[in-house]
Amino acid sequence: MKHLADNAPLKQLDEWDDFVATRYRQGKSEEEFRNYKAEANPTVTEFYRQNHARQTFDFVLQKKAEYCSLSRGKKSIWEMAAYLNTLVDDSDPDTDLTQIEHLLQTAEAIRKDGHPRWFILTGFLHDLGKVLCLYGEPQWAVVGDTFPVGCEYSDQVVFPEFFAANPDSKIPAYQTEYGIYEPDCGLDKVHLSFGHDEYIYQATRRYMPEEAQYMLRYHSFYAAHRHGAYHHLMNEHDERMFDWVRKFNAYDLYSKGRERPNIQEILPFYEELVSEFFQDKIDW
Numbered sequence: 112m113k114h115l116a117d118n119a120p121l122k123q124l125d126e127w128d129d130f131v132a133t134r135y136r137q138g139k140s141e142e143e144f145r146n147y148k149a150e151a152n153p154t155v156t157e158f159y160r161q162n163h164a165r166q167t168f169d170f171v172l173q174k175k176a177e178y179c180s181l182s183r184g185k186k187s188i189w190e191m192a193a194y195l196n197t198l199v200d201d202s203d204p205d206t207d208l209t210q211i212e213h214l215l216q217t218a219e220a221i222r223k224d225g226h227p228r229w230f231i232l233t234g235f236l237h238d239l240g241k242v243l244c245l246y247g248e249p250q251w252a253v254v255g256d257t258f259p260v261g262c263e264y265s266d267q268v269v270f271p272e273f274f275a276a277n278p279d280s281k282i283p284a285y286q287t288e289y290g291i292y293e294p295d296c297g298l299d300k301v302h303l304s305f306g307h308d309e310y311i312y313q314a315t316r317r318y319m320p321e322e323a324q325y326m327l328r329y330h331s332f333y334a335a336h337r338h339g340a341y342h343h344l345m346n347e348h349d350e351r352m353f354d355w356v357r358k359f360n361a362y363d364l365y366s367k368g369r370e371r372p373n374i375q376e377i378l379p380f381y382e383e384l385v386s387e388f389f390q391d392k393i394d395w
């Protein structure tokens with residue numbers, strides 16, 4: 112991937128995913144968790160510095176206008192997965208999973224626990240939105256913990272001190288508890304920082320059940336699903352649906368490190384699964 116170094120502090124996108132998994136390592140005490148900064152390497156820290164400074168309310172609206180109309184052409188899920196797999200960054204081919212392997216590993220972990228077919232498929236789809244990087248979007252607009260824009264930043268978002276450099280922090284209307292939103296308005300009315308979650312949600316929402324839509328759209332919203340922040344913007348329906356987001360998150364975080372999936376062996380199952388929900392090419 113050729114990027115301006117300034118816009119690509121991570122050697123590979125997965126560095127962010129790995130950092131998140133470390134933060135929530137199973138069995139970690141709350142005190143250990145609060146030490147996450149010691150574990151963030153300089154590239155991850157620089158990545159968050161850019162993400163928090165540049166994801167403004169206006170930026171989010173602009174990216175939503177650009178991508179949520181799904182006007183970049185039609186592709187099948189498999190064509191998109193193959194396209195995402197061309198993202199190689201500086202990863203080590205011997206040890207690092209390819210993007211498709213991460214998707215299949217997540218899906219397989221869900222399958223082994225006997226969950227419904229739509230849940231397995233959600234595991235397979237969940238990071239396809241990272242193709243934003245191949246469209247030329249900078250890392251800070253593709254990955255990272257998501258957070259609402261247009262209202263006060265929660266200190267439950269990692270590296271909250273980096274928000275001081277965001278131009279929105281100087282706009283008083285965006286810095287009250289509710290900002291531009293109404294109490295308990297529901298997350299559908301709230302704009303989150305832009306990234307791969309929103310894009311895959313928009314592309315697949317017409318084909319997937321609502322529980323899956325929540326999993327896809329909010330899987331990086333750690334401040335809410337792990338730390339209970341932003342409840343004042345959620346309605347009761349969101350609260351119920353977030354049980355599914357949390358259920359999904361365990362598989363996203365902890366499926367890595369399991370054995371490499373035998374793609375040839377499991378491919379027929381996934382071909383049938385994908386065609387059950389997506390008969391044709393879809394808009395991206």
Ligand SMILES: [Fe+2]
Binds near residue numbers: 330331
């Ligand atoms: Fe993701």
Ligand SMILES: [Fe+2]
Binds near residue numbers: 363
């Ligand atoms: Fe993931």
